[in-house]
Amino acid sequence: MAQYKAGDVLLRSQPFGFVILASQRHVICSYCWSRLVPGGGTACEGCGLARYCGEECKVAGEEEHEEECAALGRAGTGKIMLSDQLRLVAKIWLKIRKDDNNTVEQGGSISKSWAELMDHREELMNDSEELLLAQYNALGSVMKKVDMPPMDKFIEIYGKILTNSFSLRSDRYSSPEPFGTGVYLLASMFDHSCAPNCTVVFQGRELVVMATEEIPAGDIPSVAFISYVNTMDDTKTRQLQQKAIWYFSCCCPLCQNTRMDQEKHAVKCMKCEEGRPIDTVKWKLYGPCTNCCYRKEKEDKEQVARYKELYHLITEYEPGGEGYDDLCEWCAGEMEDVFSTGDILYVQTLHYVHTVCTNSKRWAAAAMYGEIALPAFKRYYGDRTGVVAALLVRLGEAYGEAGEDDKSSEHFLEADSIYRVIPGVKHPFYLQDFQPLFTKYVNI
Numbered sequence: 390m391a392q393y394k395a396g397d398v399l400l401r402s403q404p405f406g407f408v409i410l411a412s413q414r415h416v417i418c419s420y421c422w423s424r425l426v427p428g429g430g431t432a433c434e435g436c437g438l439a440r441y442c443g444e445e446c447k448v449a450g451e452e453e454h455e456e457e458c459a460a461l462g463r464a465g466t467g468k469i470m471l472s473d474q475l476r477l478v479a480k481i482w483l484k485i486r487k488d489d490n491n492t493v494e495q496g497g498s499i500s501k502s503w504a505e506l507m508d509h510r511e512e513l514m515n516d517s518e519e520l521l522l523a524q525y526n527a528l529g530s531v532m533k534k535v536d537m538p539p540m541d542k543f544i545e546i547y548g549k550i551l552t553n554s555f556s557l558r559s560d561r562y563s564s565p566e567p568f569g570t571g572v573y574l575l576a577s578m579f580d581h582s583c584a585p586n587c588t589v590v591f592q593g594r595e596l597v598v599m600a601t602e603e604i605p606a607g608d609i610p611s612v613a614f615i616s617y618v619n620t621m622d623d624t625k626t627r628q629l630q631q632k633a634i635w636y637f638s639c640c641c642p643l644c645q646n647t648r649m650d651q652e653k654h655a656v657k658c659m660k661c662e663e664g665r666p667i668d669t670v671k672w673k674l675y676g677p678c679t680n681c682c683y684r685k686e687k688e689d690k691e692q693v694a695r696y697k698e699l700y701h702l703i704t705e706y707e708p709g710g711e712g713y714d715d716l717c718e719w720c721a722g723e724m725e726d727v728f729s730t731g732d733i734l735y736v737q738t739l740h741y742v743h744t745v746c747t748n749s750k751r752w753a754a755a756a757m758y759g760e761i762a763l764p765a766f767k768r769y770y771g772d773r774t775g776v777v778a779a780l781l782v783r784l785g786e787a788y789g790e791a792g793e794d795d796k797s798s799e800h801f802l803e804a805d806s807i808y809r810v811i812p813g814v815k816h817p818f819y820l821q822d823f824q825p826l827f828t829k830y831v832n833i
Contacts, residue, residue, distance in 0.1 A: 391603040392612070395773065396810035399587060399598045399613055400496050400575050405503065406481040407557060407571030407594075408473050409439075417568045418442040420450035422559065422594055436462040438476070456483045460536045475528050477554075477570060478546045482538040485546075494574035499609065501574040508548030512636045521547065552635055553577040560591045560818050571596075581635070582614035583627055583643040588775065589615060590812045599811050601773065614641075621733055621769040623653045651675060653769075655729035656692050658683050664729030672697050695727050703738060718742045721758060736765040740780070747783055752791040759784045778807040782826065789830040798831045 393399060409417050416425050419439035431447050433439040435458045441447040457480050461471065471479075485492055485503060492503035513521065525543050538546065550572060557569035573596045579587065586604050590597045604613050617635065618627045620643065628638045643649070655664035656674065660683035666675045672693055677684035703720050706713060721735075721742045728735035739762040746755035763780060770776045781804035789797035805827060808819050 392606040393600040393604040395600055395602050396813060397600045399600060399604075399609060400499070402494060402496065402573040402575035402596045402598075404571045404594055404596070405492075405494065405574050406477060406484060407569055408477040408480065409557075409569040410473050410567070413568040414438070414440055418446055419454070420446035422557070422568070424559070433458060435459075438462075456487065460532055471527070471531050472524075473570060474547075474550065475524060477550055477572075478538075478543065479528060479532060481546050481550070481572065482542065483536070486538070492574075496575045499575065499578070501578050503549070503574060506549045506553050506572075506574070506577055508545045509552055509636050510544055510548055513544060513548050513551075555589065555596065558591050560812060560816070578610050579613060579615045580610060581617040581631070581637075581639060582641040583616060583618065583620050583624075583639050584641050585614045585616040585620075587613050587615050588811060590816070592812070592816060597812075599813075601771065601811065621653075621736070621765075623733065624650045652729065652731050653733045655732050656696050656727060657729050659685075659688060659692065664731050667693060667696060669700065692727060699724055699727060700734060703734065714742075714745045718745065730761065731765050731768065733765070733769070736762050736769075740766075743780075743783070747787060750790070752787045756784060756787040756791055756793070756796075759787065773807050773810070775807070775811060778804045781807075782823070785830055786826065794830075794832070801827050801831045 409419055409422075415430070416427075417423075418425055418430065418441050419433075420441055423442055425440065425442055430440045430442055431444060432441075433447075433454065438457065438461060439450065439454050441450060457476075460483060461476065461479055494501055521544055524547065525540060528543070529537055537543075550570070554570050554572050555576065556567035557571050558567055576589070576596050576598060579598060586600060586602050587598050588601050590599055598613070598615065600613070606612070618630050620627075622630075624644050628644070631637055631639055638644075651666035652664045654669050655666045657663075658665050658678040658681065661678060661681040663678060663680040665678050667673070668675065674689055674693060699720055703717065706716055717738055721738050724732075724735045724738065730736075739758045743755050743758035743762060746752075746758060759780060763777075763784065766777050766780055781800045785797045785800035785804065788794075788800060804823070808814075808823055812818055814820075
């Protein structure tokens with residue numbers, strides 16, 4: 390029997406500690422997290438580390454900012470730089486030093502305390518003792534000695550942030566990129582799965598965990614999971630990231646699906662056009678096509694050589710460097726006859742070029758590249774996920790601007806069916822961002 394269905398809220402959590410990234414301070418309000426009017430906002434006169442959208446937020450944010458302002462004021466002058474991570478360490482230390490009784494978050498019948506969070510202290514010390522010492526000294530160059538945490542407390546806080554923090558997002562169409570880092574006590578109870586049944590949605594400062602599919606009855610930590618990583622990545626990449634940051638290796642159904650993992654690096658069968666997995670270390674095919682049994686030694690070697698050439702060309706070029714956009718678009722064309730449509734490098738290249746074309750208003754090209762990438766997005770992310778809905782919206786816009794109204798409506802309607810469930814029709818994103826676009830392109 391299902392305990393939750395898709396779209397149900399499992400819990401809501403408030404930030405225990407957070408920091409707005411230094412690169413985002415001039416565009417994000419430090420209290421309500423809304424976007425600032427360009428050139429607007431009111432900065433904290435004492436330190437410059439916080440900027441607010443108006444006097445109301447400035448007053449409301451004074452209590453949570455005052456100790457940081459006093460202790461880290463020099464870090465906002467520009468003379469002494471403090472990393473975002475160290476600033477968050479300091480903010481949390483000042484909070485738990487001040488009030489140990491305020492380190493538990495309660496939500497209905499469940500609760501989570503700061504003391505319960507994992508910090509991986511031993512692993513951190515084994516892997517990064519010199520780095521931790523350097524970071525501690527960097528914090529000491531800004532904070533007064535009387536305000537500094539003891540070294541063991543610093544390591545605890547540092548480790549708990551690494552293990553339990555969330556990237557802060559507005560979930561607004563105009564600003565999809567992370568703007569900060571935060572620790573949420575209740576939300577930290579969710580373990581990872583590369584095949585998650587929940588997702589995280591932000592509404593202002595509140596983090597909401599919502600079910601993406603039916604979840605059986607049971608204790609939330611044992612039946613509900615979120616993903617910490619990009620599920621499109623291959624298993625080796627995901628597990629390396631898991632081990633490096635969280636000190637575990639996932640063994641979920643996706644990690645055990647060897648066939649799907651192999652298909653994430655695959656050439657296109659020259660006979661039936663299905664994917665033929667390729668070993669990107671030894672640079673050889675795993676065998677004949679499993680769909681049509683095609684195999685020809687000379688042609689296979691030539692195709693593998695071309696795959697390898699394009700693979701290295703695009704992975705060894707610096708993203709964002711001069712000519713990178715043109716290179717990706719050229720490669721996308723060359724990859725069409727060589728790479729399987731499920732190959733993740735091909736899909737990521739297509740998506741990048743789709744974005745480039747959208748930004749330059751080359752609508753027909755944007756629609757073409759995005760459409761090729763869409764099936765793989767659905768397969769690797771799940772066909773009812775926000776990532777897929779976002780691509781559907783961009784495709785709907787591209788088709789609409791290209792004059793293909795029927796295709797535009799089709800994609801917007803499919804995106805609408807996803808967004809109505811997550812984040813839901815009452816979420817500001819649905820009302821203020823998606824609905825105006827939907828109304829513009831869909832005639833009902």
